[in-house]
Amino acid sequence: MIAHVAEASEDRGRVVVRLGSLTLSNRAALEAAVHVARAFQSEIEGVFVEDPDLFEAAAHGFVREVGHFAGKPRPLSNDVVVGDTSHFAVAAQRELADIASSHRVGFKARSIRHGVVPALARACAERGPWNIVAFGEPIVDAEGAEMVAEALANVFGATGYIVAGRRARWSHGPIIVVAEDTDRLSGQLRVARGLAGIDRDPVAVIAVGADEIGRDWLDSEVRMIVGESADVTQLRPISADGPAAALPAALSGLLPRMIIARNGGLTLPTLGLQHVLAALSCPVFLTH
Helix, strand or coil: CCCCCCCCCCCCCCEEEEECCCCCCCHHHHHHHHHHHHHCCCCEEEEEEECHHHHHHHCCCCCEECCCCCCCCEECCHHHHHHHHHHHHHHHHHHHHHHHHHCCCCEEEEEEECCHHHHHHHHHHHHCCCEEEEECCCCCCHHHHHHHHHHHHHCCCEEEEEECCCCCCCCCCCEEEEECCCCCHHHHHHHHHHHHHCCCCCEEEEEEECCHHHHHHHHHHHHHHHCCCCCEEECCCEECCCCCCHHHHHHHCCCCCEEEEECCCCCCCCCCHHHHHHHCCCCEEEEC
16 A cells, blocks of 8 residues: 555545653654645644543552652542643643644644554544554554554554654654565655655665665666656665664664655564664654
């Protein structure tokens, strides 16, 4: 499926940003989400996901909360949970709203009390089928990586995903397409050109093969597809058979603004996604 998000006038999708209260939002992920909305002339919806387990726990009088700075545990009442959750929701939505407003992107906000993936599936189904899902919090551990994998497998109204690690920053630089096959390349380049056109960022493509033979073969195939395109630079190919950290380190060394790559491939494996994102200095646009 080609990554695509509906224009605001179509009313058939938008950029859905998952927000939550467990950690602070990643500014780069939010900026990237708004940038995608601008490129596709779409709008943003910030979906604050309330954890239903937290509200269920608050219903039991014996449950206590141990805060980061509190001197002693306090009762976890429903009023406390509602108040804290509302506070976090307002703060998270305000940050995203400010970014969207600064770029004149339409913005809507709401809260859904559900599991993360069911909440995203519901939001996308309401206006599908052309949505992009962005995770507003950094993906830093195995639980976060599993959540992304589950969303990719079960949110059927989304055609692409924006994820970022804790080191990700939003700055000018090339939009880099990681080519691991030729079947997706034309669609990935179309997305890259759209994202690059907003601020006239350069577009580059880099072939990544399983080994030197696969790398060189793919590089020649990419060269034939890119051809004489004046707006695309073909970078020196990389093989993925070296140390695990070598590939993300090489990509970060290119100082990209955003990387476009397929999910579950050599560059961004489904298992261990958090380790790759931890080494990257920019957000990633995941395609199927």
